[in-house]
Amino acid sequence: MTPELEKKFYGSDPVFVLDPEDDRNAANNQLNTNTLRFWKIYPDYIRDLFIQSFGKSSVKPPYDRVIEMTWLDAFVKLRSETVPCPHCGKETFIAPKYSVNCMYCGGQLTCTDSIKFKRFELPAFGGAKLYDGMASDTEGDFHKIIGEVVRNKKDPSKHALRNLTQNTWSVKLPDNTVKTVDPNGIMPINKGFVLTIGRSEGTVE
Numbered sequence: 291m292t293p294e295l296e297k298k299f300y301g302s303d304p305v306f307v308l309d310p311e312d313d314r315n316a317a318n319n320q321l322n323t324n325t326l327r328f329w330k331i332y333p334d335y336i337r338d339l340f341i342q343s344f345g346k347s348s349v350k351p352p353y354d355r356v357i358e359m360t361w362l363d364a365f366v367k368l369r370s371e372t373v374p375c376p377h378c379g380k381e382t383f384i385a386p387k388y389s390v391n392c393m394y395c396g397g398q399l400t401c402t403d404s405i406k407f408k409r410f411e412l413p414a415f416g417g418a419k420l421y422d423g424m425a426s427d428t429e430g431d432f433h434k435i436i437g438e439v440v441r442n443k444k445d446p447s448k449h450a451l452r453n454l455t456q457n458t459w460s461v462k463l464p465d466n467t468v469k470t471v472d473p474n475g476i477m478p479i480n481k482g483f484v485l486t487i488g489r490s491e492g493t494v495e
């Protein structure tokens with residue numbers, strides 16, 4: 291490595307190791323095993339952010355960079371969608387309304403419903419977590435868990451959301467009746483249910 295080459299690689303002509311269109315600096319099977327291993331397991335929206343952030347569009351004019359809020363939202367989503375695999379028990383990622391394979395055992399995890407809030411969507415899958423900031427429209431605590439999806443023990447295709455706050459939630463059913471969900475109580479995740487947490491609303495889709 292010479293000062294001229296350093297300037298080229300880190301300054302005038304940087305190439306992201308996982309750039310999908312430029313393999314001049316491609317990660318190496320022998321040298322970059324962890325990079326390649328982890329790259330494969332993350333969902334597309336995380337990989338896309340890395341490509342957008344370190345790819346040509348960001349490191350060269352006009353510097354179309356990913357803003358901090360976009361990163362935060364993506365990782366909050368990822369953390370919320372990290373669940374124990376029902377087949378092997380290890381942690382893997384789920385996606386709302388998709389079938390994915392466990393990153394460890396390859397078993398299929400299918401998610402058919404979700405609760406849609408204004409900015410975030412919570413997959414109806416056992417172990418998915420709802421953070422305070424995901425329910426609110428603009429801001430909130432992204433570390434505080436306010437709800438967790440639980441699987442029905444008798445019928446594993448059915449899910450419910452447990453209220454982990456100190457406040458009572460309300461739920462409007464499709465026939466317009468309103469029920470309450472006490473602290474530590476559960477709300478069945480059934481299509482058409484509209485959940486109200488404070489001033490925020492989430493609809494089961």
Ligand SMILES: [Zn+2]
Nearest residue numbers: 375378392395
């Ligand atoms: Zn598994």
